[in-house]
Amino acid sequence: MGTVRAVATLSLGVLALAACGGEAVPEARVAVAAPVAATAGAPAPDADPAHPRGLVAIGHSGLTGVYSDPLNPKANALQNSWATGTSPEVNSIYQRMVASLPDTAGHVVNAAVNGSRATALAGQAASALSRVPAPALVLVQTIVNDIACDGSDPRRIPVFGAEVRQALDTITSASPTTRVVIVTVVGRPAEQAAALASDSDASGRLGGPQPCSLFLGPGRVDPGGVARQTRLVQAYEAEVRRVCAEVPQCRTDGGALASYEHRRRDLAWDLRHYAVSGHQRFAELVWPTVAAVLGLR
Numbered sequence: 001m002g003t004v005r006a007v008a009t010l011s012l013g014v015l016a017l018a019a020c021g022g023e024a025v026p027e028a029r030v031a032v033a034a035p036v037a038a039t040a041g042a043p044a045p046d047a048d049p050a051h052p053r054g055l056v057a058i059g060h061s062g063l064t065g066v067y068s069d070p071l072n073p074k075a076n077a078l079q080n081s082w083a084t085g086t087s088p089e090v091n092s093i094y095q096r097m098v099a100s101l102p103d104t105a106g107h108v109v110n111a112a113v114n115g116s117r118a119t120a121l122a123g124q125a126a127s128a129l130s131r132v133p134a135p136a137l138v139l140v141q142t143i144v145n146d147i148a149c150d151g152s153d154p155r156r157i158p159v160f161g162a163e164v165r166q167a168l169d170t171i172t173s174a175s176p177t178t179r180v181v182i183v184t185v186v187g188r189p190a191e192q193a194a195a196l197a198s199d200s201d202a203s204g205r206l207g208g209p210q211p212c213s214l215f216l217g218p219g220r221v222d223p224g225g226v227a228r229q230t231r232l233v234q235a236y237e238a239e240v241r242r243v244c245a246e247v248p249q250c251r252t253d254g255g256a257l258a259s260y261e262h263r264r265r266d267l268a269w270d271l272r273h274y275a276v277s278g279h280q281r282f283a284e285l286v287w288p289t290v291a292a293v294l295g296l297r
Contacts, residue, residue, distance in 0.1 A: 047133040052177045054107025054132040055094050057083040058124040058167065059141035062186065063112035067268035068276050076114070082282035083139045084110040090280045093139065096287055100296050107132050117145045118160050121167035126174075134175045136294060139286075140167070140182040143236045149212035153232055161239040168247045179293045180250040182240050183286060184258040186274075189214060189229040193221045195262040202264060202271055251293060256285040 057063045065080035067073055079085050085092040097104040111128040113120060121142060129135075146160050147153060164182070171178055193214040196202040200218040207215030207222070212229040216222045237258075244250040266278035274282070290296075 049134045049175050049177050052134045052136040052175060053101070053103045054109075054135040054137075055084060055097055055104060056108070056125070056128040056132055056135045056138045057081070057110045057112055057141070058121050058128060058138065059112045060116045060145050061112070061114035061273060062141045062144075063110060063139070064114055065279060066114055067270055067273045068279060073269055078110055080276050080279050081110055081112075082279035082286070083141070084108050085279065087276065089276050090283060092279070092283050093137075093287060093290055096283070097137070097290070097294070100291075101136065101294070104136070107135065112141070115145060116142075118142050118163035118167070121163060122170045125167050125170045129171070129174050135178050137290060138171050138178055138180045139290075140164075140180060142182070143185050143233070143240070147212070147229075147232050147236060149210070149228060149232060153235065157235055157239050160236060161243045164240060165243045165246070168243070168250055172247060172249050176249070178249060180244075180247070181253060181286070181289055181293055182244055182250065183253045184237055184240075184255055185233050186257045186282070187260045187262050188258060189226045189233065192262045193226050196264065197221050199264055202267075205271055251289070253286055253289045256289055257282060260285060 063081055063083050065077035065085060066075070067077075068080040069075065069077035079087045080090055082090060082092055084094045086095065088095075094104070094108050109128040109131045111124040113124065116124070121140065125138065128138075142164065143160075146156065148156060168180060171180055196206065197215070197219055203215040203220070204218035207213055207217045207220070211225065212232070213222050213225040214229065215225075237252075241252055244252055260281065266275055266281060267273070268275050268278075
């Protein structure tokens with residue numbers, strides 16, 4: 001996020017409301033990185049919209065693997081991204097696509113930027129499509145950085161929806177046969193609060209006076225914060241479903257990432273982003289949707 005807002009006590013999943021994507025330092029403190037390709041490769045000169053190939057990822061830090069590399073704990077780690085990573089430990093969507101569709105190899109761009117809101121999606125898409133002009137799939141992870149939890153969300157949600165639609169139009173006008181999958185927020189507030197309540201360190205670090213905090217302090221769940229965060233996550237996800245339903249090439253993950261169940265060992269050191277094991281679980285949850293969209297099962 002560009003500025004610290006009341007929501008900065010959530011995570012990348014629902015934790016990221018606390019920071020981005022279910023997250024321990026607010027996303028606002030994550031260094032903003034320029035779009036980076038997940039693997040090397042120039043635009044395919046023979047790109048053919050009639051025969052799309054490759055993968056593009058756009059969105060926020062849930063896609064960048066930030067904080068997931070123990071050897072470089074304060075940096076992005078694109079190799080660990082659940083969407084486009086190359087680490088065998090993750091078995092990312094990209095790796096699974098290469099296994100099923102070998103022509104995918106080398107045709108991948110991760111244009112996600114830490115702290116991004118929906119307003120950045122269209123620009124990220126345009127940048128990525130200049131390198132992989134006709135991808136078979138675009139993965140989108142958004143929402144958490146757009147939630148303000150300061151009373152302005154009812155006004156913000158239609159704007160958010162328009163920004164998501166602009167990104168979809170950017171993608172489908174450039175490559176009409178590309179399919180788009182927009183994922184849900186990681187986990188649910190009540191689930192996350194219950195999973196971390198017994199961990200005094202985690203609940204203490206994720207607690208605070210903000211209206212969408214999950215905890216009042218170590219081991220003390222904030223029922224009001226959980227309820228507010230739940231309502232807002234559901235409202236933004238409903239807007240995504242509405243917009244996506246208007247675009248034939250788009251679908252959501254059907255609640256795949258929403259079904260994620262939090263474990264402390266899957267969180268990065270900041271408690272608001274995810275370790276390698278968390279990214280591995282994300283890929284496992286989203287893959288059935290991707291396989292169905294691409295006709296691989």
